Amino acid sequence: MLKFLMAERVQITVAKSAGFCPGVKNAIDKVLELAKHSKKTIYTLGPLIHNKQVIETLKEQNIRAVNSVAEIKDKNAILVLRAHGIPPEEEAAIRALDLEVVDATCPLVKHVQENIRAHAKKGYSTIIVGDRDHAEVLGLMGYTEGRGYVVSGPEEVKKLPPFKKANIVAQTTQEEDIFLAAAEEARKIAGELAVSNTICNPTRQRQKETVKFAKKSDLVIVVGGKNSANTARLFQICERLAKKAVHIEREDELKKSFFKGASKIFITAGASTPTWMTEKVLAKARELAGSKISIKRRNPR
Ligand code: SF4
Structure with missing residues (x-):
């Protein structure tokens, strides 16, 4: 022994x-409040949070995750958009359906979406420092007007093409040192660089x-x-x-x-x-x- x-x-x-965090707490409070007061079935687009134990608890309250709206056969349902947010075209398509939609996107994620949208309108390409497959990043890419690039850190910035104008942003949960090092690399390849440190507080x-x-x-x-x-x-x-x-x-x-x-x-x-x-x-x-x-x-x- x-x-x-x-x-x-x-x-x-x-x-x-x-x-x-406040964004996750807000999303959970919203669905629990809906479950308490509404007779409709509640669906979340993707798991509400990345925690198996919490997802199990939500299932017990009849709150279910779906990967796409096509999985919802029940017309009398509520669809909750989770804290990570989704691309604008996807949101528009969902809102056009005969479904009650509740938006639980974190206001701090919305702030990043708006930052990208405003810069993209002025002709900036977007470099997102984050996880390529993460839902928040997939949502952010939708705001780049087709000129978005995702990098995991400074090494991947070196592989990007040169830009006339670029806006570098962070996934809200990014590590600050990695973001700042990526921004330093981006300065070498962009004629004009906007550094938007969007790591949330x-x-x-x-x-x-x-x-x-x-x-x-x-x-x-x-x-x-x-x-x-x-x-x-x-x-x-x-x-x-x-x-x-x-x-x-x-x-x-x-x-x-x-x-x-x-x-x-x-x-x-x-x-x-x-x-x-x-x-x-x-x-x-x-x-x-x-x-x-x-x-x-x-x-x-
Ligand atoms: S932006 Fe920050 S506060 Fe909002 S959900 Fe993400 S981690 Fe939480």
Whole structure:
């Protein structure tokens, strides 16, 4: 049997920024409110958030995700557009149907859409620093008037053609250093470059806090969906900066061996992770971490 030396005194800090961002919270509140007051079946275009546990809870309340409106056979239904937003042509086509549509696009994503639209009208090409297949990015591409390019970072900017005028924007959950490095590369290939740092403020705060605490932690536990881009990004930051980092979806993925010699533990979570899941992880960490444990909540909820 393996025996691990556990730290004598352990401090567990729970991130202030852990849990739902305002955009996700707004979308969830909207569908739950609809489910409470409407007799219609509620569909979301794509999973409302990238978190399996929350999606299961929503299903229990008869809120279902569809990949396209063609899957909705029921005329007496409500379709919710999720926080990531969709391309304008797709939205126009949906609104032309005989269906009640509720828009839960995050206002901060709408701000990026408007930024791209305004620049595209003035003849700018758009460079989006983000994940090519992410729903938010697919939606943003729809505003570029056909002159949009997606890059994951500075290396991919080098492969782009030269531009007379370009506007570089970020997916709202992008890592700031990557965006700024991509903008520096873009300066070399654009005659005129507009730099629109559209990383949203909740993401910026979350990343700032994560960097600060990951640097001084022996173990960082990142809680969130394995399919959540913003959680994956948080984990990448922690992997780089902390002595050890783990990305888990549920508390039962925690192992005693993770806590070996760890006296400073930081728990953070992605924008689509519910507080109750972070609490379960905290309870399990408390059980596995050792005997003298102090808990610091940076933002008691
Ligand atoms: S991450 Fe930011 S932009 Fe995206 S939904 Fe949340 S608050 Fe809105």
